[in-house]
Amino acid sequence: xxxxxxxxxxxxxxxxxxxxxxxxxxxxxxxxxxxxxxxxxxxxxxxxxxxxxxxxxxxxxxxxxxxxxxxxxxxxxxxxxxxxxxxxxxxxxxxxxxxxxxxxxxxxxxxxxxxxxxxxxxxxxxxxxxxxxxxxxxxxxxxxxxxxxxxxxxxxxxxxxxxxxxxxxxxxxxxxxxxxxxxxxxxxxxxxxxxxxxxxxxxxxxxxxxxxxxxxxxxxxxxxxxxxxxxxxxxxxxxxxxxxxxxxxxxxxxxxxxxxxxxxxxxxxxxxxxxxxxxxxxxxxxxxxxxxxxxxxxxxxxxxxxxxxxxxxxxxxxxxxxxxxxxxxxxxxxxxxxxxxxxxxxxxxxxxxxxxxxxxxxxxxxxxxxxxxxxxxxxxxxxxxxxxxxxxxxxxxxxxxxxxxxxxxxxxxxxxxxxxxxxxxxxxxxxxxxxxxxxxxxxxxxxxxxxxxxxxxxxxxxxxxx
Numbered sequence: 001x002x003x004x005x006x007x008x009x010x011x012x013x014x015x016x017x018x019x020x021x022x023x024x025x026x027x028x029x030x031x032x033x034x035x036x037x038x039x040x041x042x043x044x045x046x047x048x049x050x051x052x053x054x055x056x057x058x059x060x061x062x063x064x065x066x067x068x069x070x071x072x073x074x075x076x077x078x079x080x081x082x083x084x085x086x087x088x089x090x091x092x093x094x095x096x097x098x099x100x101x102x103x104x105x106x107x108x109x110x111x112x113x114x115x116x117x118x119x120x121x122x123x124x125x126x127x128x129x130x131x132x133x134x135x136x137x138x139x140x141x142x143x144x145x146x147x148x149x150x151x152x153x154x155x156x157x158x159x160x161x162x163x164x165x166x167x168x169x170x171x172x173x174x175x176x177x178x179x180x181x182x183x184x185x186x187x188x189x190x191x192x193x194x195x196x197x198x199x200x201x202x203x204x205x206x207x208x209x210x211x212x213x214x215x216x217x218x219x220x221x222x223x224x225x226x227x228x229x230x231x232x233x234x235x236x237x238x239x240x241x242x243x244x245x246x247x248x249x250x251x252x253x254x255x256x257x258x259x260x261x262x263x264x265x266x267x268x269x270x271x272x273x274x275x276x277x278x279x280x281x282x283x284x285x286x287x288x289x290x291x292x293x294x295x296x297x298x299x300x301x302x303x304x305x306x307x308x309x310x311x312x313x314x315x316x317x318x319x320x321x322x323x324x325x326x327x328x329x330x331x332x333x334x335x336x337x338x339x340x341x342x343x344x345x346x347x348x349x350x351x352x353x354x355x356x357x358x359x360x361x362x363x364x365x366x367x368x369x370x371x372x373x374x375x376x377x378x379x380x381x382x383x384x385x386x387x388x389x390x391x392x393x394x395x396x397x398x399x400x401x402x403x404x405x406x407x408x409x410x411x412x413x414x415x416x417x418x419x420x421x422x423x424x425x426x427x428x429x430x431x432x433x434x435x436x437x438x439x440x441x442x443x444x445x446x447x448x449x450x451x452x453x454x455x456x457x458x459x460x461x462x463x464x465x466x
Contacts, residue, residue, distance in 0.1 A: 001431065004048050004145045006041035007166040007465040012076075014465065016221040017169040017228075020075050031074030031118070035064040038076035038120055041167040049165060050142050051158035053081040054088050054122040063118050070116025071231045078171040080159050081122035082129055083202055083215070085109045093125040093155065095138060096332040097324035108215050111200040112172060115231040123158025123171065125179075126392070127334050128316050130309070131399070132182055132407045133390035134158065137334055141387045144186055145464060146432055150384045153186030154179035156218065160187040163218050164464060170224055176213035177309065178379070178410025181422035183218065185379035185435025188424040188461060190219045190452065193410075194229070195442045196417030198244075200236040210308060210358045212414040220463075222423075222452040223248070229445065241443045250457065251450030255373040257283050259292045263408025265302040269382045272434060275426040276378045279436045282425075283376065286458060295375060296364045297412060302404065304354035305411050307347055313340035339396025358415050362442065365416045369441035374451060379422040379435035381408040413439055421448045424461040433462070 007014055011033040015023060023029045039057050046052050060076070067074045079085050082092045084106035089099035105113065113119065124142050126134040134157035135141035142157035144150040145165040152161040156173035160183030163171050173180045175193040184191025194214050205213045219225045226247040233244060259280040261273040268276060277292070284290040317337065321328040330338075344351070368375070382405070390402055413420040419442070422435035440447050 001147045004045050005165045005464045006045045010037040012037045017075050017224040024074055031067050032064045035060050035076050038168050045165045049161045050140050051124055051161040052121055053124045056121040060120045068116050073116035074118055076120050076168045077117040078123045078159055078162055079119050080156055080172050083108050088122055093127045096329050098327040106202040107200045108202050111236045114235045125155040127337050129155035131336050132403050135391045137393050149386050151387055154182035156183045160218050164189055170217050170219050173218045174213055174215040177414055178407050180216045181379050181410050184422040186384045188433035190222055190225050192216055192225050192421040194445055195241055195419045197238050199232055209355050222456045226449045244445045247446055247449040250454035254287045257288050257290045258372040258375045260295045260375055260377045263381050264297055266381055266405055266408045268378045272378045275434055279425050280376055296368050300357055304357050307354045310340040310344035313337050314344035317341040334392035335396055336392040336399050361416045365418055375439045377409045377437050379437040380406055382406055383428045384432055418442050419445045421452055423452055
């Protein structure tokens with residue numbers, strides 16, 4: 001098992017994003033120094049991680065000389081390559097068209113960068129974000145810095161690998177089936193998928209029949225995640241949701257916590273189930289009321305979510321030329337994208353009912369969260385697979401069966417719109433991070449962050465640079 005990281009005695013040191021802010025404000029370091037350190041670190045690890053989709057070092061240096069304001073002013077970051085950032089191409093992890101710089105920031109990037117975060121470029125993802133492992137047929141896989149033979153997990157793999165390896169303290173991610181929480185689990189990070197509509201989003205996501213995708217960040221500390229949502233709320237506030245506010249310390253209220261080890265269509269492996277129950281024991285020791293139970297997941301969810309997911313692939317394939325221009329070449333798409341599109345076309349008559357059932361799911365979870373404040377599950381059903389296990393060069397049936405066997409817990413929260421956070425609370429027998437996921441009722445990110453701060457204090461996670 002080969003670990004890779006870039007932590008060293010430079011302007012970034014071992015600081016998280018809030019720590020970098022403090023160092024900048026005290027004058028201990030300057031924004032150009034911090035940016036140069038992040039660029040050097042990225043260069044040191046990217047050859048082995050394969051995490052960067054677009055390198056904008058020149059633009060980062062220009063921005064460092066004239067940074068935006070905001071709490072995070074000058075803190076280096078990366079943006080996942082499926083949202084538009086002015087002057088950078090948006091390739092969505094695909095090879096099917098010629099890249100062109102985007103003329104303006106999308107709605108999410110405008111909000112994200114208004115917090116002061118300074119982008120160094122964009123990060124690799126699986127094609128259109130459909131796979132839980134970013135293994136590009138031409139460019140190669142994004143590898144976990146904890147073990148270069150393992151996937152960095154999900155479509156936000158590039159962002160996760162760079163944060164875990166210490167290249168930057170915080171990076172953008174988004175999550176349509178687990179792609180904030182999955183790479184957080186794999187790479188020993190904090191990953192919060194917020195409540196549906198919490199943050200500003202690009203128009204293409206707002207127009208979905210079921211808005212399963214939400215944007216967010218990957219960080220190494222809970223306080224960084226809490227600070228990001230506090231600052232984002234200053235830029236964009238959804239008045240339909242209660243504010244998250246400024247979460248800085250653990251909550252005092254003891255919570256009713258349900259422990260669940262049965263996922264959507266499959267159970268957690270014995271090792272992962274045991275790690276989940278041990279986390280439940282920790283919560284009990286902290287004074288919370290813990291009970292093992294089942295989550296109200298309808299038997300139809302697995303098939304409904306897969307059909308909806310595959311519909312997104314069909315739309316991407318059939319509208320490719322109109323969306324991406326005359327250079328569009330569907331022959332360059334991988335087997336997972338084309339297989340999902342074919343699945344959708346075969347079962348199109350079932351889609352309206354699937355959408356109706358997905359839209360009805362929030363009623364089920366509202367009842368559950370009337371009885372429980374938080375639900376604890378593993379983030380993923382098994383330990384992290386090796387590179388190649390989920391490669392999109394395999395036949396579709398093999399890939400999709402393996403994906404569904406691994407990603408069995410995260411999609412429910414995309415369907416319901418409820419918030420969920422993955423924390424690196426467990427370590428496998430192989431010495432790899434294994435995330436534990438906490439979910440709550442819509443709008444209750446504050447509860448999750450307070451509990452996460454308590455758990456981080458009670459059981460500090462293993463660091464890659466330890």
